[in-house]
Amino acid sequence: MIKTPYLLFLGDAPDPLAAKVAQGIRDWRPENAIGQFRMEGCKADMRLPDMTLAEARAAGAETLVIGVANRGGLISPAWKKVLIAALEEGFDLASGLHNLLRDEPDLVAVAKATGRSLHDVRVPNVQYPIANGVKRTGKRCLAVGTDCSVGKMYTALAMDAEMKARGLKSSFRATGQTGILITGEGVPLDAVIADFMAGAVEWLTPDNDPDHWDMIEGQGSLFHISYSGVTMALVHGGQPDALILCHEPTRPHMRGLPDYEMPSLEALRDLALLVARQANAAVQVVGISINTSAFSEAEAITYLAEVEARMGLPAVDPFRQGAARLCDALEAI
Amino acid sequence: MIKTPYLLFLGDAPDPLAAKVAQGIRDWRPENAIGQFRMEGCKADMRLPDMTLAEARAAGAETLVIGVANRGGLISPAWKKVLIAALEEGFDLASGLHNLLRDEPDLVAVAKATGRSLHDVRVPNVQYPIANGVKRTGKRCLAVGTDCSVGKMYTALAMDAEMKARGLKSSFRATGQTGILITGEGVPLDAVIADFMAGAVEWLTPDNDPDHWDMIEGQGSLFHISYSGVTMALVHGGQPDALILCHEPTRPHMRGLPDYEMPSLEALRDLALLVARQANAAVQVVGISINTSAFSEAEAITYLAEVEARMGLPAVDPFRQGAARLCDALEAI
Numbered sequence: 001m002i003k004t005p006y007l008l009f010l011g012d013a014p015d016p017l018a019a020k021v022a023q024g025i026r027d028w029r030p031e032n033a034i035g036q037f038r039m040e041g042c043k044a045d046m047r048l049p050d051m052t053l054a055e056a057r058a059a060g061a062e063t064l065v066i067g068v069a070n071r072g073g074l075i076s077p078a079w080k081k082v083l084i085a086a087l088e089e090g091f092d093l094a095s096g097l098h099n100l101l102r103d104e105p106d107l108v109a110v111a112k113a114t115g116r117s118l119h120d121v122r123v124p125n126v127q128y129p130i131a132n133g134v135k136r137t138g139k140r141c142l143a144v145g146t147d148c149s150v151g152k153m154y155t156a157l158a159m160d161a162e163m164k165a166r167g168l169k170s171s172f173r174a175t176g177q178t179g180i181l182i183t184g185e186g187v188p189l190d191a192v193i194a195d196f197m198a199g200a201v202e203w204l205t206p207d208n209d210p211d212h213w214d215m216i217e218g219q220g221s222l223f224h225i226s227y228s229g230v231t232m233a234l235v236h237g238g239q240p241d242a243l244i245l246c247h248e249p250t251r252p253h254m255r256g257l258p259d260y261e262m263p264s265l266e267a268l269r270d271l272a273l274l275v276a277r278q279a280n281a282a283v284q285v286v287g288i289s290i291n292t293s294a295f296s297e298a299e300a301i302t303y304l305a306e307v308e309a310r311m312g313l314p315a316v317d318p319f320r321q322g323a324a325r326l327c328d329a330l331e332a333i
Numbered sequence: 334m335i336k337t338p339y340l341l342f343l344g345d346a347p348d349p350l351a352a353k354v355a356q357g358i359r360d361w362r363p364e365n366a367i368g369q370f371r372m373e374g375c376k377a378d379m380r381l382p383d384m385t386l387a388e389a390r391a392a393g394a395e396t397l398v399i400g401v402a403n404r405g406g407l408i409s410p411a412w413k414k415v416l417i418a419a420l421e422e423g424f425d426l427a428s429g430l431h432n433l434l435r436d437e438p439d440l441v442a443v444a445k446a447t448g449r450s451l452h453d454v455r456v457p458n459v460q461y462p463i464a465n466g467v468k469r470t471g472k473r474c475l476a477v478g479t480d481c482s483v484g485k486m487y488t489a490l491a492m493d494a495e496m497k498a499r500g501l502k503s504s505f506r507a508t509g510q511t512g513i514l515i516t517g518e519g520v521p522l523d524a525v526i527a528d529f530m531a532g533a534v535e536w537l538t539p540d541n542d543p544d545h546w547d548m549i550e551g552q553g554s555l556f557h558i559s560y561s562g563v564t565m566a567l568v569h570g571g572q573p574d575a576l577i578l579c580h581e582p583t584r585p586h587m588r589g590l591p592d593y594e595m596p597s598l599e600a601l602r603d604l605a606l607l608v609a610r611q612a613n614a615a616v617q618v619v620g621i622s623i624n625t626s627a628f629s630e631a632e633a634i635t636y637l638a639e640v641e642a643r644m645g646l647p648a649v650d651p652f653r654q655g656a657a658r659l660c661d662a663l664e665a666i
Contacts, residue, residue, distance in 0.1 A: 189527060194524065194562065222565075225466045230528070236561050256465075275561075
């Protein structure tokens with residue numbers, strides 16, 4: 001578990017997109033973000049107070065989170081100076097970069113000398129069990145996609161926020177590095193050893209109050225041949241009560257797989273239900289989340305209405321419209 | 334790749350079942366097994382010549398394979414003496430035990446001093462790629478099961494042997510430690526990092542002659558919630574042309590999951606085809622392999638005939654009847 005609140009390190013981000021981890025924290029856990037630290041030439045801005053390390057510590061920040069990715073996921077020498085100064089100032093460090101903090105001997109040495117922690121959220125730090133399939137108390141919702149990167153994390157975060165706004169019990173359960181940095185905890189599922197994937201998901205979504213919902217962050221797709229095993233473990237380890245189908249309607253083929261056509265929402269519904277029933281016979285598909293970012297407002301409204309009529313389920317773009325209707329569907333279960 | 338031929342180390346096996354790795358090598362790659370090494374009290378016998386380390390080296394043995402598992406998968410002090418003597422005698426060591434050879438400092442030191450290799454087949458030693466889904470040349474057959482441990486490895490080995498006996502091109506592709514020790518190579522799929530599972534299967538079954546068959550060893554089951562992600566990666570990474578359904582008809586529930594009923598062969602056929610078509614639209618279910626070890630000969634014949642009529646596919650127990658009819662079905666594709 002990563003200590004909050006954070007100071008968000010934006011480094012020398014070449015453009016706003018490079019800081020999407022910081023943006024995610026700013027959007028979904030603003031209470032975790034006390035300020036931002038920008039270096040010369042930084043092109044990203046979270047509209048948070050710019051702070052020195054000392055100012056942020058004085059304001060209560062506990063962890064400097066690397067909220068930016070540069071080319072190759074590397075830690076540059078210019079960054080390194082700031083990271084070392086942060087450790088000396090009393091910050092823990094947290095990162096989802098490929099270049100692990102723990103693989104940098106100078107960071108390791110300073111962290112040891114100062115008693116600070118280095119959190120590489122891309123690497124599991126728990127010995128997960130083998131899944132036992134025992135039915136757990138509480139309820140679980142899982143977003144499944146026709147493809148990778150169609151808005152599953154966004155959907156789960158938006159539903160979690162809406163449930164909390166209604167005063168209902170909900171926890172976002174992160175399964176990837178961005179989600180883990182946003183909430184400070186979770187399972188980096190794509191880095192777990194094969195035999196323990198489903199057990200890691202069980203560990204992440206334990207027994208809970210009967211009226212509590214886990215909003216589990218999806219990964220990959222049952223139709224994406226590179227990552228489908230990870231998705232399968234999420235469906236069987238998560239034993240969801242509710243599924244949300246996620247889709248991006250303008251993609252020409254599966255992400256990274258030019259020879260693979262996108263599946264239909266009907267195909268996703270049928271396969272996801274068939275698989276999910278093995279872990280929870282009562283599972284239902286309750287709604288559809290469409291990423292309509294490629295459409296105008298009018299096109300989006302038309303498309304969503306068509307999907308809703310065709311599938312007989314509420315179809316929304318939570319970015320445009322919020323997740324209220326998806327949460328209505330959850331509450332109706 | 335593990336150097337052959339082997340001397341099979343049976344240690345102080347408490348019963349014949351404990352030596353099932355040695356038995357697999359003896360049954361399926363007898364040309365790899367020059368002799369056996371037994372300690373006092375050993376209750377297993379492969380009916381191979383008992384040899385000292387020096388005799389086996391003189392006969393050409395290159396690797397001492399630990400063909401036995403003792404309680405907890407540990408390396409006992411009594412074994413350790415033999416393993417060190419073997420390294421000094423010029424043997425490499427190979428093991429599928431949980432207790433890794435590389436975690437024993439004295440073995441590591443002697444291996445280093447003598448220039449010998451320690452093969453822990455439970456741990457991957459390759460950086461596998463992310464699966465790219467590109468269609469490969471050659472043909473692939475995958476055994477899928479209603480459950481774990483229903484005879485998938487045996488089926489693939491029996492089919493590989495039958496294809497070779499017919500003069501056809503076939504390779505058994507091992508995905509578990511026993512299979513890897515039998516053939517000297519393969520992928521320990523359950524120990525691979527989640528993101529690379531399907532890529533590891535692609536790596537294991539590369540482009541080949543158009544008339545060559547890979548007989549891919551199955552793992553887990555699409556219905557076994559603990560390991561289904563591993564099975565999914567096999568189906569999508571292997572892009573099989575042919576599927577064999579494997580089943581054990583007397584099991585009261587899924588292995589290790591008392592609350593989970595066994596699926597039917599029909600359910601396995603439908604789900605496996607649905608999933609496998611994503612990677613290879615032409616995939617077919619060509620036959621059924623039943624483990625009838627709990628049945629008398631008469632019961633087995635009756636049961637197999639019933640399954641064959643019901644499913645409209647050849648149904649055999651390859652242990653009782655050989656794999657000829659399954660290979661006929663492959664050849665008919």
